[in-house]
Amino acid sequence: MTDSNALLMPIPDGLVATGAATADFEPLADLADLPSGRMLRVTRGDLDLLLVNSESGICVIDDRCPHMAAPLSLGMLDGCVVACPLHRGRFDVSDSSIVQFPTTGGLDADGGYHAPWTPSDSAPKAEPTDLKAMARAATRVRRLRYYPVRIEGGKIEVRLPR
Ligand code: FES
Numbered sequence: 731m732t733d734s735n736a737l738l739m740p741i742p743d744g745l746v747a748t749g750a751a752t753a754d755f756e757p758l759a760d761l762a763d764l765p766s767g768r769m770l771r772v773t774r775g776d777l778d779l780l781l782v783n784s785e786s787g788i789c790v791i792d793d794r795c796p797h798m799a800a801p802l803s804l805g806m807l808d809g810c811v812v813a814c815p816l817h818r819g820r821f822d823v824s825d826s827s828i829v830q831f832p833t834t835g836g837l838d839a840d841g842g843y844h845a846p847w848t849p850s851d852s853a854p855k856a857e858p859t860d861l862k863a864m865a866r867a868a869t870r871v872r873r874l875r876y877y878p879v880r881i882e883g884g885k886i887e888v889r890l891p892r
Pocket residue numbers: 795796797798799800814815816817818819832833
């Protein structure tokens with residue numbers, strides 16, 4: 731018999747969601763509803779969660795882009811990389827790294843600045859000026875936050891903060 735918990739992805743160091751480490755596990759979804767290569771949005775209270783069955787295993791993160799909070803569940807999963815539908819940011823769930831910075835530019839999690847860019851399949855647009863430009867440049871792409879997961883009796887169970 732195989733251990734379903736072998737399907738889980740280790741959480742990157744220091745990236746457990748606030749309040750989740752000591753919370754109780756609660757069932758969130760059936761394992762059968764999250765086949766390999768798929769993502770699933772589940773809402774609990776005011777938390778929108780994204781269950782990801784990536785190449786590195788199953789993990790649960792917020793269903794909010796770490797850039798400007800768009801629902802990643804509307805994006806695409808390719809291997810371990812989730813692509814956001816809003817500004818083309820691409821994020822690796824296996825280590826929380828930024829694979830492609832959002833088109834708007836801005837700050838990474840360490841405060842490094844990244845300039846805006848135009849995808850090759852899009853016509854260049856005039857960049858905003860003044861306050862809007864300042865807001866874009868000062869918007870920080872945060873690190874992903876993870877909720878501890880286990881699999882019990884075919885259910886995906888997650889520690890959710892209260
Ligand atoms: S909101 Fe996701 S890349 Fe901007």
